[in-house]
Amino acid sequence: MIDLRQAWLVGPVEIPTRLVLAPMAGVSVQAFRRQGRRFGAGLVCSEMVSCAGIEHRNERTLGYLRVADDEHPLAIQLFGSDPDSMAEAARMVEAAGADLVDLNFGCPVRKVTKTGAGATLLDDPDRAARIVSAIARAVDIPVSVKLRRGLRNGSRDCLRVGPLLVDAGASSLTLHPRSAQQMYTGAADHALTAELVSLVDVPVVASGDIDSRARAQAVLARTGAAAVMVGRAAQGNPWVLEEIVGGDRREPSREEVVAELVLFVRETVRELGERRASSFLKKFYGWYLGRGRFPRPFKQELVVLDSTEEVERRLIAAAPGALELIERLDSEIPSGDEVTIELPISIYGGC
Numbered sequence: 001m002i003d004l005r006q007a008w009l010v011g012p013v014e015i016p017t018r019l020v021l022a023p024m025a026g027v028s029v030q031a032f033r034r035q036g037r038r039f040g041a042g043l044v045c046s047e048m049v050s051c052a053g054i055e056h057r058n059e060r061t062l063g064y065l066r067v068a069d070d071e072h073p074l075a076i077q078l079f080g081s082d083p084d085s086m087a088e089a090a091r092m093v094e095a096a097g098a099d100l101v102d103l104n105f106g107c108p109v110r111k112v113t114k115t116g117a118g119a120t121l122l123d124d125p126d127r128a129a130r131i132v133s134a135i136a137r138a139v140d141i142p143v144s145v146k147l148r149r150g151l152r153n154g155s156r157d158c159l160r161v162g163p164l165l166v167d168a169g170a171s172s173l174t175l176h177p178r179s180a181q182q183m184y185t186g187a188a189d190h191a192l193t194a195e196l197v198s199l200v201d202v203p204v205v206a207s208g209d210i211d212s213r214a215r216a217q218a219v220l221a222r223t224g225a226a227a228v229m230v231g232r233a234a235q236g237n238p239w240v241l242e243e244i245v246g247g248d249r250r251e252p253s254r255e256e257v258v259a260e261l262v263l264f265v266r267e268t269v270r271e272l273g274e275r276r277a278s279s280f281l282k283k284f285y286g287w288y289l290g291r292g293r294f295p296r297p298f299k300q301e302l303v304v305l306d307s308t309e310e311v312e313r314r315l316i317a318a319a320p321g322a323l324e325l326i327e328r329l330d331s332e333i334p335s336g337d338e339v340t341i342e343l344p345i346s347i348y349g350g351c
């Protein structure tokens, strides 16, 4: 049995567990990341932030650079295609207090790839390496890169590009071994992750289809990766992180589900403001209340409510015992930044 509660290093940055919470556009808000840390993720990531948005000092984009004290270690992820602008954006990421700057060389969404960013860089290794070296020269924090296997099905380009990026200065690589063309179909081919691990002398993080402790153990054993990354399985389900990192598999009580969701709602409202939060949160209601935890019509009731206060009232009415838990968690968790910033809800979803 591999112990996921072991620390590991990305450059000089110590990551306390071998579990990384995935960057997910339209999901990885600060509330998601702080909760992920609390449930055992050793490293959390922002969703991808537009380098052009930073360059133009777009107010909403800059909102993504907000870092809370209890998120560390935190990676902020950038996407873009121009080495100089990427280096400038990385300086802002460092100044914002991120522990790592992560680069997105895997997003398959057309809006991103048509600008030469995301997964397209797997087809342009020279530019990809120039981006990494420009950033590594510009900042003192380590640079990590997140890749897909390649653009087209069956591609093994990540095995050619990955080592070049390490030579250019990347301190770790994360591989999601699906092609861009595949999006999320088929299975993540972690045989490729094992090959990448054998080719580079920096830590490799395995991403894709990890949704249980058994799966995490199997992928770590098979690949020799330094850590596993968990994305979709953690949506509305922080308990899976606890399980993967070493706890027992257990279904949370209704009170626990409601307490975590209420805290998540409150914090997201602080972060995004009521108007943005109420539409942003709708998908989370399904994620938290699904999995057989609450009857399906209950979620339907919540998504049509006008305010998050009403949502909170309905949730607590459905599990009154949650109130005590909320008070306890509220007193234990350091309160986040109370400032409301109009953060954007990503328009790039589904990378």
Ligand SMILES: Cc1cc2nc3c(=O)[nH]c(=O)nc-3n(C[C@H](O)[C@H](O)[C@H](O)COP(=O)(O)O)c2cc1C
Binding pocket: 022, 023, 024, 025, 026, 027, 047, 048, 077, 104, 106, 107, 146, 176, 207, 208, 209, 210, 229, 230, 231, 232, 233, 349, 350, 351
């Ligand atoms: C809704 C959604 C948004 C995503 N956004 C990003 C992103 O912004 N940056 C990135 O590198 N990967 C992104 N991903 C990919 C995930 O980080 C992860 O590599 C992928 O989902 C496979 O892991 P999983 O099977 O654990 O979900 C996204 C995935 C999803 C489902």
